[in-house]
Amino acid sequence: MKDTLSQSSTEHTDFASQLPVEKTVFDQVIDRKNTGSLKWEKYAGKDVLPMWVADMDFAVAEPIQNALIDRLSHPVYGYSVQSDDLKQTIAEHLKAEYGWTIDTDWLVFLPGVVTGLAVSCRAFCKDNDKIMVNPPIYHHFYDSHEGKRQSLVKIPLHKQGTRWTYDLDSMRVACANDLSMIMMCTPHNPTGTVFTQAELLQVGNMCAEHDMMIISDEIHCDLVIDKSSKHIPTAVACPEHADRIVTLMSASKTWNLAGLNTSFAIISNASVRERFVSACQSIVPSTPPLAMVATQAAYAAGGPWRQTLLSYLWDNYKIIESELNTIQGLRLEPLQATYLAWVDATDLGLENTAAYFEQHGVGLSSGEQFGQAQYVRINFACPASVLREGLSRIRSAVEALPG
Ligand SMILES: Cc1ncc(COP(=O)(O)O)c(C=O)c1O
Structure with missing residues (x-):
């Protein structure tokens, strides 16, 4: 527990x-x-x-270290599946931290969040589709799409007071140009912004209006260090748009597990999830047993x-x-x-x-x-x-x- x-x-x-x-x-x-x-x-x-x-x-x-040592003491390290216990532990963490009630069936395990970005581009974009990103941004947002098959539309964040945030006016103008997806980073790397409910909802509304998918990289969600801010998952900020949202999370940043290749997507819409899972086929390896053990220990006891x-x-x-x-x-x-x-x-x-x-x-x-x-x-x-x-x-x- x-x-x-x-x-x-x-x-x-x-x-x-x-x-x-x-x-x-x-x-x-x-x-x-x-x-x-x-x-x-x-x-x-x-x-x-x-x-x-x-x-x-x-x-x-x-x-975490104890759980890993314990698992390592069993000498067989074959392909692994995710236990119900692990899925339940993640669901409890999301409920406790963000008031987000998920069904454990919504979880798709991945070896990395960057993998989740790349899979999303393959699952939800066709040739010549355009994807919005908001510079400055974590560099893999620039190279996760399929080379020349899709292109990026870069709408920079702008400064409001002391915070970097979305330039919604420019984003709305760009959306008129038939975009298929946005890749968001929230909390934001590298500016460290924690987006508010209102900001997330405005992005969600804009994407719904233009029928765009929303890929929300929330790998830094458990690392809000300013006590006056609170992370809100994009799917919680705009539940009415949940069907178009893929959330990517991991215990790796907060609990320092980056070398263990652990992350997961949360996708509430069954057909969206199916497309995502089918884009993973034969490309994305199963998640390693140690990754699962560490993730469970992190959320349960970290x-x-x-x-x-x-x-x-x-x-x-x-x-x-x-x-x-x-x-x-x-x-x-x-x-x-x-x-x-x-x-x-x-x-x-x-x-x-x-x-x-x-x-x-x-x-x-x-x-x-x-x-x-x-x-x-x-x-x-x-x-x-x-x-x-x-x-x-x-x-x-x-x-x-x-x-
Ligand atoms: C925003 C963001 N997404 C993804 C990653 C990398 O995730 P992973 O190692 O799980 O692929 C990082 C690493 O710094 C990051 O800052």
């Missing part, structure tokens, strides 16, 4: 003594070198701190760990905020979710900002891959001591620029 503590996880408190897992757990610096880590191998043998790809430098929650994680990430975000505010030429975009800081480096006037920082010992994601070349993205899911070292390198790099 789901731990009751996990049900109040979005109400995480700043009082360390009230947190269910000690914050010091996240202070531990773990050497990830020589573990085949994509994030760390990129700079093997170099003095560059990796703060790029979206995985965390934290150990997984104890219940709530207390997550509660402390969110608080720790918020503290790290505050460290970035106070540091970057004193580095001339860099401007942090306020965020509500994710552990990815979106930083405007326009005023540095560099041609390739990420490459410049790399030369000065810190590996950031270049904004170019998300569609905003003058930005960099900083992954701050690391011990605070490592974060401070990274920020100090960023400061030195900026100070080394000719006046």
Whole structure:
């Protein structure tokens, strides 16, 4: 059964003594070198701190590791199916966190959310169809469609006050041009926006008016670190449009399981689900047994760990905020979710900002891959001591620029 503590996880408190897992757990610096880590191998043998790809430098929650060890002790790792228990655990998590009642038949398991984006393009788009995306956006939104067979219509987000959000007027104009689908990212990577009920409903209404499918990538849903915001699944924000919505989720970002290949789609409409499942045939492998074990442990028993994680990430975000505010030429975009800081480096006037920082010992994601070349993205899911070292390198790099 789901731990009751996990049900109040979005109400995480700043009082360390009230947190269910000690914050010091996240202070531990773990050497990830020589573990085949994509994030760390990129700079093997170099003095560059990796703060790029979206995985965390934290150990997984104890219940997850224990469940994996337990499963590994059985020596047969054949093809696996998803247990009713796992499906029920996911349904309970969605109910507890988002008030979303799903039927477990709606779940389609996948080895990754990016797979879900690619499958959606194949399932719901024909040749010459147009798909809307809203830059800046996670780079796989640009390459999940079928090469030249479909094209992307890019309508950038715009800034309203301090938040990046949908430019609905421009989106409506574009929709008149016979679009078949939108791929949304909510909460949003890289800006960290948590969209409101009203914003999601407006997008839903627009898509319904133009008979468009909605693919909602909600991989960051359990990572809302600003207590004043709350994630609302798109299908919950606009239940009247649920038949056209495919929601993609995973425990992988929040519980640091990216290497285990685990995710799932939630599709309430049976014929939409059938099209999705049939597009998976012979292409998408079954989900590995360890992925299922880890996912179940995460949702069933990882709530207390997550509660402390969110608080720790918020503290790290505050460290970035106070540091970057004193580095001339860099401007942090306020965020509500994710552990990815979106930083405007326009005023540095560099041609390739990420490459410049790399030369000065810190590996950031270049904004170019998300569609905003003058930005960099900083992954701050690391011990605070490592974060401070990274920020100090960023400061030195900026100070080394000719006046
Ligand atoms: C918005 C978004 N979608 C999908 C992914 C990757 O998902 P997966 O590893 O499950 O394919 C990421 C990873 O950072 C992401 O930020």
